[in-house]
Amino acid sequence: MTENTVTEETKEFRSGYVAVIGRPNVGKSTLINALVGEKVSITSKKPQTTRDRIMGVLTTDDTQYIFVDTPGFQTKHSSELLSRMNQSVKSSLADVDAVVLVIEATGWRPEDLTVLSLLSKEAKNVILAINKTDEVKESEAMLPLITESMQKFPFAEVVPVSAEKGRQLKVLLQVIRKFLPEGDKLFEDDIYTDKSPRFLAAEIIREKAFRLLGDELPYGVAVMIDKWEETDKLARIFATLIVNRESHKGIVIGEKGAKLREISRLAREDIEEMLGKKVYLEVWVRVRKGWGDDAGVLKSLGYGQ
Incomplete structure (x- = not known):
């Protein structure tokens, strides 16, 4: 093999930040925990469990994904805490390489549209993750929802997943990888969160x-x-x-x-x-x-x- 020969297995290393956003209780924290393979963010059936930006880091052979778990954007109640949480969501959208918007497989809700409004139509590398597909009986039900979603926003990709069951997570990672820049690791291999x-x-x-x-x-x-x-x-x-x-x-x-x-x-x-x-x-x-x-x-x- 000559010096100029490149094997099919050779890939450039990529690393970057991915903001995960969505309404309260849509499954953002469960999704990040499942992707990272470690518990970096707490989960419960109560909305607004996540209160602060939490980074989860997944390092593979060719990619380092740095996921930013954000609080669910809240509009129903007002307090200093909720104000800070909402500001955390907005600031997470700055300086990231990709955004994953999470909705449920049961369809769009008004709260989802509120989160969507945080994104400008010119925003690039926005991926829609349709979560909780295990709660929908027919897989064909996804097609109308995907069509409807593309009419609401020019998503770069749409990926149906189930964070709870681990379905389609590898596909989601492959999709995200396409939008991350080439570059070195930003964290050591054994780091899976930035929190103490x-x-x-x-x-x-x-x-x-x-x-x-x-x-x-x-x-x-x-x-x-x-x-x-x-x-x-x-x-x-x-x-x-x-x-x-x-x-x-x-x-x-x-x-x-x-x-x-x-x-x-x-x-x-x-x-x-x-x-x-x-x-x-x-x-x-x-x-x-x-x-x-x-x-x-x-x-x-x-x-x-």
Whole structure:
């Protein structure tokens, strides 16, 4: 083989940023977790689970994808927290190489169109991911939806996927790759998120609270890591779960502390898996009225900085 011979397997390395946007609870975080193969963003059936921009990094032999998981764009409620979250969505669209807009296979909703309006008609490299295809019985139902979607916006590509079932994810990655520039890796191979273990631990605790409390607990809940002590074999983590009202405190704690113990147990298991070591986790509940409109509290929690 001469020096000028190039094998079919040889590919130029590509790397770039991909913003993943969509309305609340459309499955953006689940999609990124599935693509990256690691838990970089928490999920629940509650809308607005993601509150901050979170990067998930996937490195393959020929590509490094840097996904930016954004909060679902919110128009129904108003608070300082939601204002910061919406600004996070808008700022994520700047300086990215591609955008993935996520909608559900059941069709477009008014909230989807609100997110679509954030994109100019001249925006390039916008991919539509039609998620939750496992919830639609007939695959043929996708064709009218794809046709309708192309009438709404000149998408570069449309890819039906199921983040939950792992369907068509490789196809989506291949499509995204086409729009990423040639270039070197921006992160080391073993990096899968830009967030610290402290941030991820707090998010895991918040996820368990959302999942266990369901509709019992209103939206106003946050988690702060108060103390973190770590050795080679053990991490000791002390955290505070912040709620808006005194009545919410009892909901989180549960009868004889049962609910809080379960939140802590499930969170500890996930954090142990993340850190690869034993974890001692202690979670307390504290009332902080109006924390969602308190800029100082929001800054200390790391939201929308």
